[in-house]
Amino acid sequence: MTKPLYKAVKTTLLDRIRSGDLAFGDPLPNDADLAEEFGCARLTVYRAMRELADEGYVERRRRAGTRVATRASRGVQLSIARVDEEIFARNAVYRYERLLREKAVPPAAVVTAFALKAGQKALHIRCRHWADDRVFQLEDRWINLEAVPEAAERPFLHYGPNHWLLEHVPFSEVHHDISAVCADAADAEGLKVAVGHALLRLGRTTVSKAGCITVADLKHPGELFSLCSDPQPA
Amino acid sequence: MTKPLYKAVKTTLLDRIRSGDLAFGDPLPNDADLAEEFGCARLTVYRAMRELADEGYVERRRRAGTRVATRASRGVQLSIARVDEEIFARNAVYRYERLLREKAVPPAAVVTAFALKAGQKALHIRCRHWADDRVFQLEDRWINLEAVPEAAERPFLHYGPNHWLLEHVPFSEVHHDISAVCADAADAEGLKVAVGHALLRLGRTTVSKAGCITVADLKHPGELFSLCSDPQPA
DNA sequence: CCCAGTAATAAGTATATACTTAATCATTCC
């Protein structure tokens, strides 16, 4: 039940930083001195310091010591969960609806990403994710059947392709890009909003060893993300 | 120059996961056995494993051992850098332009966030961040003078408030939310786009021990973020 | 047969110790 020592050291140091006791660029004592101050081993201080450095609170350089980092260098953890989980977290009822499933020649950008030969087809899925009686996300996805031939057998009628892909394709690199677009006629119809309504668009490209697996275009009618940096460390 | 041992262990294990050799849910050998396999100390394996767990590749439970994690549990690191850095990274010339600076009674939402008394004023800044000859970001910001009284003396004529705040307010919690909006008349004028153009809106609220410091509304005409999960571990 | 108690196990924490490496400072020599 008692908090690990290295975490106690970490929060003590973090408090000094947060309170402004130690300002940006200020040096911290070296590991050995802190170990003496806290009455613990240097490795324990080292672990606390390494985590603070990993989290971007401090910057460490050999010989030069440790300093409070400039805020600019920090990042934000954005968790992009599965749609159904996202919806569940909002206390809404999730419903999946398939709109289209076809094998077709994809648009040029996708052909390039998949490295397909001219005229070669890929699997095209359009579907909707509902939260209660509102459309939460409109999904337009292409799946590379060269990389994932098993996908050709899947109807994706009762659950989304993302769900299946997550479980059947080994760990892969995922690129996201976020942008804003105005709803065109198809978007407006699919999302039940007016043409010209501002949509949040999340593009997702999944690449594994076998090549580019899938390209998805996910559109949301409203706000999507709420992020928070500086998660309170335990 | 040679790679640390714990990292070598880490990438070896990661390769087995990535390649699909170990599928989701598959158990990994225990630390002691792996230590023997790699001919190193258990702590070295432990460190590699802990990092893999921190990065979301594996899940560890006492007594139950370590298993390859389900992909769903992973997050994405979104780095929201300073605008000027962001623009510099795109090989464009950054220019700052102040549009408005006034002390005024903020809108209700901001009054609540700042916990201001009725009629109490805050500092209001509107400014533009240019990338070459295009407006990259339109910023509308309120600063709580109760929490940061020094800000009242700043003209913010040649550099943005974010720049100054980052260096003068100790580490604080930052909340972000991303949404899409249509440009209203003011947005259209400020960003030099047509009314109704889809904008990516980033809301940013900064809270420190002293209370809510600032609320900013940052609007972009095009795409803003490009994210990537699974950064190649070194 | 089921539940409680317990033993076994694997992750996790903590310490001492030793060595490596990068960076900085001071010195020396050209």
Place this chain on the structure above:
DNA sequence: GGAATGATTAAGTATATACTTATTACTGGG
């Protein structure tokens, strides 16, 4: 004066060892 040289320092890596704790699996008593 300035560049090469070497000493020093502090972070970083690696290992052995020991103990703690959560959890599973087993086992004996009701």
